[in-house]
Amino acid sequence: MxxxxxxxxxxxxxxxxxxxxxxxxxxxxxxxxxxxxxxLNVSEGILVDIHRTIHYIAETVEAVRExxxxxxxxxxIKNDIHFPAYxxxx
Numbered sequence: 001m002x003x004x005x006x007x008x009x010x011x012x013x014x015x016x017x018x019x020x021x022x023x024x025x026x027x028x029x030x031x032x033x034x035x036x037x038x039x040l041n042v043s044e045g046i047l048v049d050i051h052r053t054i055h056y057i058a059e060t061v062e063a064v065r066e067x068x069x070x071x072x073x074x075x076x077i078k079n080d081i082h083f084p085a086y087x088x089x090x
Contacts, residue, residue, distance in 0.1 A: 002024055013061070022060065030053070
């Protein structure tokens, strides 16, 4: 569904200067919530719910900055909360 939402985002942002993409973390969170609705409304038309979810996912977009000079520095948060003697061996 995120790929279908990405097509919709591409159409909406075609004339803008930057390129935009769907925020996949937000899309996953929204799909988690919509999964229950899909299960409850199996007997009714699920196609309408799918289209509604695609539009819902397409609302959260982020600009893609081309040519980043350096990648983000992500720390391993799991190991930063313990003293060195208690760090895992992984």
